[in-house]
Amino acid sequence: MKTAENTEKEAAALLKDKKVRPSMIRVKVLKYLLDNRNHPTADRLFSALENEIPTLSRTSIYNTLKTFLDEGIVSEITIEDGNSRYDAFTGKHGHFICEKCGSVCDFDVKCATCAPESLKGYKINQEHVYLRGLCPNCIKSGGDGNEKNFRKKRCKKSS
Amino acid sequence: MKTAENTEKEAAALLKDKKVRPSMIRVKVLKYLLDNRNHPTADRLFSALENEIPTLSRTSIYNTLKTFLDEGIVSEITIEDGNSRYDAFTGKHGHFICEKCGSVCDFDVKCATCAPESLKGYKINQEHVYLRGLCPNCIKSGGDGNEKNFRKKRCKKSS
DNA sequence: CTCCGTTTTTGTATTAATTACAATTTTGTA
DNA sequence: TACAAAATTGTAATTAATACAAAAACGGAG
Structure with missing residues (x-):
């Protein structure tokens, strides 16, 4: 059975694989995307994680997503104008x-x-x-x- | 051969067909979309038409496009985030x-x-x-x- | 043609997503 | 432990799009 720790490890491994340093934010963002296949917007990701990471800033979410996009870890869904969504399933x-x-x-x-x-x-x-x-x-x-x-x-x- | 007057008439007819009053702006926007199959953004439409219609405002472009979308005259292309494009080809x-x-x-x-x-x-x-x-x-x-x-x-x- | 209500157009102000950027903090390693 | 590189943060700026109310244009009834 899939546990929370498992996806966390999975996310970290996936990041190392892509030569992206598995910082806490990156791991948590990727874990969220793997656990919740709901195609969140940047804002939704921020809301979902700000409790877990009290110092989190929106810029960090954007930075993280940009890194993930550059490395092909996530893809951007522009199905709705002015509200990008992100997907970690390849x-x-x-x-x-x-x-x-x-x-x-x-x-x-x-x-x-x-x-x-x-x-x-x-x-x-x-x-x-x-x-x-x-x-x-x-x-x-x-x-x-x-x-x-x-x-x-x-x-x-x-x- | 297709002339400028022809597409202008074509656009006006298309609008009447859809029960949209063929005002000058609407005709010119639709004509532009029929003549230029380059999937313009709202801003590009504005730039293309502001010379022809000196009093044109961006809001009018947005209003016009919204009407067209509601009536199914154009479709919105969200291939790029934060920059909707419009297409009159069905x-x-x-x-x-x-x-x-x-x-x-x-x-x-x-x-x-x-x-x-x-x-x-x-x-x-x-x-x-x-x-x-x-x-x-x-x-x-x-x-x-x-x-x-x-x-x-x-x-x-x-x- | 003129009047009057409706529709269209316009300008300004606002909203919301995203980016720019510089300062601060964290990290990995020598 | 110290230092350079990378990551994170906060603030300000940019930009597309919308809201809204005023002004202008339109179209039919008389």
């Missing part, structure tokens, strides 16, 4: 966002690659598949998902 | 962004849909496929595209 998968509640979930993409032959002169580094719509919960609770200005306002907290 | 296609020069181009996606059966309780409204990498021009001009912090800084102008 297997190929797509992301769905509910336009009502803002939750993001993974799904398996059917095709191996979406890149066609017409891009043969290009170097492809990343591939992202994003779906937008309504999740089952929000369908149940009403609204057909075609309301105007649905979830257009910025909101800080979303899962 | 046929299914993916978007590639060059991590060096920031240019965005279209490509045909190979599979009809990327949504798998596992999402059968969901309502899918939009599907986006984004690729990131290096375009042929930037490959020629050097750099392997794996530089750290490559095009991480915000920059206003990009095509």
Whole structure:
């Protein structure tokens, strides 16, 4: 069974592997991403960890994420404008966002690659598949998902 | 042959079709999007049109784009964080962004849909496929595209 | 054509995410 | 233990986008 200490060790090992010094913040951020596959924003990560690390600053979260991005430890999900989310899972998968509640979930993409032959002169580094719509919960609770200005306002907290 | 007046009329007709009053700004914004398939940001649209419409304000660009989004006249491309781009072409296609020069181009996606059966309780409204990498021009001009912090800084102008 | 209510456009102020940067603290090692 | 390098922090600045209210343009009824 997976324990908290296990993911902590796993995170540290993963960092050493990538030649990134496993400082406390880095380990805790990566551990959070491994334990909580909820595609958090930088702000959500900060909120989740500020209790554990009382001196934590937002800049450190941004620094950490930048390091992780540079080393390919996490990928950035830009499914929603102006609110980057981060994902530590490397297997190929797509992301769905509910336009009502803002939750993001993974799904398996059917095709191996979406890149066609017409891009043969290009170097492809990343591939992202994003779906937008309504999740089952929000369908149940009403609204057909075609309301105007649905979830257009910025909101800080979303899962 | 396609003339400037033609796309202007085309844009106006498209708007009337969607029950959106074809004001000058709306027609010119839509015309720009139809004439220039370069996936502009709001700011780029503003820069492109401020000469033609001297009283233009950025807010009007945002208002116009919001109306277009609500009516399904354009779609929003969030391939790059913190810089939404807009596209008036409705046929299914993916978007590639060059991590060096920031240019965005279209490509045909190979599979009809990327949504798998596992999402059968969901309502899918939009599907986006984004690729990131290096375009042929930037490959020629050097750099392997794996530089750290490559095009991480915000920059206003990009095509 | 003119009046009047509605829609569109505009300008200013605000919000919120992210970055810049310099100072401080921590870390690894000689 | 001491020192250089790396990590962390706090503050200020930047930027895209939004809120909102005032001004302007529009369109139909009389």
